[in-house]
Amino acid sequence: MLDQDHEKEHRRGRPRSEAAERAILEAVVKLLEEGVPLGTLSIERIARTAGVGKATIYRRWQGKEELFVDVLREIEPPDAPLPGTSALDDLRVMLESMRRRGLAQRSSALLHNVAVQMKSQPRLWEEYHRTVVEPRRRATMGVIARGVASGELRDDLDVELLHDMLIGPMLLRTLHRPGAPLDEDLAERIIRTALQGLSPRTPSP
Structure with missing residues (x-):
């Protein structure tokens, strides 16, 4: 479901491990699919589900808001490239x-x-x-x-x-x-x- 080639230049602090980032994003999606409300998702629970430490998340995102926006970017259909012809x-x-x-x-x-x-x-x-x-x-x-x-x-x-x-x-x-x-x-x-x-x-x- 998650786009492996998603662009990440918008994010502060480029991740050292694509595998860790993927695990974090997939953990958020998994918890949401299980019915956990977005507002109650904690960094601790996300980290536990992803099998990483909280510091691993904070090295990539400053807070939950940035992380959740990236999750939404991943599950939305990506924008198509512009042809540039006109x-x-x-x-x-x-x-x-x-x-x-x-x-x-x-x-x-x-x-x-x-x-x-x-x-x-x-x-x-x-x-x-x-x-x-x-x-x-x-x-x-x-x-x-x-x-x-x-x-x-x-x-x-x-x-x-x-x-x-x-x-x-x-x-x-x-x-x-x-x-x-x-x-x-x-x-x-x-x-x-x-x-x-x-x-x-x-x-x-």
Whole structure:
């Protein structure tokens, strides 16, 4: 279940032992699958389950918040690499990654429960936003700005507003409307609707 090739540059203090780190991440997942609430998981119990000392965990993560965010990164579907062929192509891939994460949260009781419990813990939610949500937001804003600079998108656009207009429908359907359809062409439809605008189509002569 855990991605062996997960990137770890975001973490302070590069681990000396990949095997130990893997054991720690898998221990957290195991305890969560057994029904242990996220808020009651202690470093002591995680270390005992992983067969390592507490110091081994603290050498890799400053606290539970950083560790839990890494666990969530591992069990979420990874972001697909951007093709880089055009800003619109990259935006389609980014939206599709969001759609896949939404589908995964619907189908995985573990992922759903972790996400729900995380929101009730302000420090963990803040860490997730700082290290996961905000970097994704900056990356999407960068793609939109690149599209403006290249002429794919209008040069008088409010980049931040356009970001919210594109991401908003996907967030609404994946987070706030759990029964909303997440069709395979949803990313394409969002972009097409944004490009076409809201004005009525001019009738053909």
